[in-house]
Amino acid sequence: MVHVSATPVLALRGVSKRFGAVQALTDVELEVHAGEVVALVGDNGAGKSTLVKTIAGVHPVDEGVIEWEGRSVHINRPQDAQGLGIATVYQDLALCDNLDVVGNLYLGRELLRYGSLDEVTMEKRSRELLNTLSIRIPSVRIPIASLSGGQRQVVAIARALIGEPKVVILDEPTAALGVEQTAQVLDLVERLRERRLGVILISHNMADVTAVADTVHVLRLGKNNGAFPVKGTTNEQIIAAITGATDNAVTRRLARNAEATQ
């Protein structure tokens, strides 16, 4: 693991969330340090997206505490999260099809000049940002509707970086991407770590996770099901935690020992 700060920049303590009859999250714990990539894995419906949305202020938590740089904070609206320095790229990208790339990148934090939109500076910075991230799109002035899925994904990630956040959350950023674009996104994640940002990366792809993550947190049926440092952990161990498969050599031995001691 790379050097991480002592106090986590973001920490979740015993967070629970329910939707009507569905208990989506139960007593979830999570810590992210500056310069750390935390992978959040779990089966479909495990509650990963819900967890992301509680951090991002889309769904306020029902119970539990969110700590930011050691202080307990209330995140009730997306603005609260943004204000702290949490940027989120959602699984459903939620871009405005009718706005162009610049408009989407700066939506909600437009640059002003004499009180009116400073389109020139926004366009210039957009081009610079996309260039430093090696993002290739035909033009920053075409509507999002005319971009491919992969191009939308990188625009959405670039959008998250505009506000100079301290923590970036990526919900399945590579799910819809081809080989080359996946590699680009993973490079991007490493660049974020170099810039000492905390990154929460949600992914289904073990190869992606082991390639860039420092720590893997497993979520199962809305509960923590283990946290592993990537170094020294095998894919099988992680997958076992994801599927809840107890039928392996380790658990059998544990169970036998438990019986023997009784």
Added chain:
Amino acid sequence: MSDKTTMHQPLDEVPPPAVAPLDPRLLVREEGFKGYLTEFKRKMKGGELGSLPVIVALIIIWTIFQLKDSLFLSSANMVNICYFMAGTGMLAVGLVFVLLLGEIDLSVASVSGLAAAVFASLSVTHGVNAWVAVVLTVLTGIAIGAVHGFFFAKIGVPAFVVTLAGFLGWTGLMQWLLRGTGSLTIQDKGLLHVLGQRSFFMNQSIAGAYILATLGVAALLIGSLIDQTRRRAAGVPYRPTSEILVRTIALAVVAYVAAYVLNKSAGVPNALVIFLATLVICDFVLRRTTFGRKVFAVGGSIEAARRAGINVAMIRIVVFAISGGFAAIGGLFLAGQTYTATLQAGTGNLLMLAIAAAVIGGTSLFGGRGNVWSALLGMLVIQSIQTGLDLLNMDQSIQYMITGAVLLAAVVVDSVSRRTQRSSGRA
């Protein structure tokens, strides 16, 4: 917005190493006239019709009416069209805001009728100062719109139902205000004097129309050149000077011909001047302010807007308040045409005309696409038809049928162009 995609790369831009500044797949317009033509064809195929259908419609309509009645294109009749389109046009401006959200406001005509009654009852019956009465009337419209917006945004009632209820309710309130007399005569003073049929810019002076035309053309030219300079300095694509000149000359031709024609009669009606000034301000608000950007964002994707921290409910309430305010202003314009507030104000096909104007002008019913200039273009079409049919002494029944058909045609064009844009990845 889409036309910016065709702008040329600045020649002096140093491409960053290893990153090509332009994707080879991007369709960059060729230089010169041929470039415009290819660009034009590509846009048509992609369903980006822009203002083309409305300009074609206008030419057809003017040709037909001119053939039927040689007075149609006369200066006096053009002054007529320009004067009478301002009132309904104000309703259409408010509707553009609502349509950009992808919603509809069915109450604007009824609110405009109520506004006339409120103004008359304040200024005539209660002797309130004419200007104060104007302010109170517009505030009434804004408050009514905010109420509609509240029920839509906070309670979740579909906008068309809220405003349909408003349509009936506000008509009732107007009838109650005018109970007994049935109509009130408004005095020819204050703003209502300016809005009258005999009120012209700079007192009918020939210079007036040319001053306005020059202002418009100069504003476009100077604005474009400043923008070009800033963009060039920042190293982002800019419009080439040739294109700026073509655009400026196109506007100049239209503006000076219009000024010449209107000057042959009495000049530019003040109502039109106020309408045009309103369009300039609203265009600025929609395209150059954060509020305008938020309106487009909500019209494009509510979820994306919400996640970007935009207060969607507030934007909705404000937009409906704007619509109500413009409905009231439009009501004052319409009252100024006859100096009366009557039970008939805001009835008939006024609502349909205002909606048709916004949609014909190119603002989509589906939200997120459009601009306030569509209120001007659409009103030109609508008012030309109205005035033409009046010239030909057509019965109201015929007028209704034609208005209905025109609205349907506009909506069909909107729907078809949206479908084409979808399939070519532009919507």
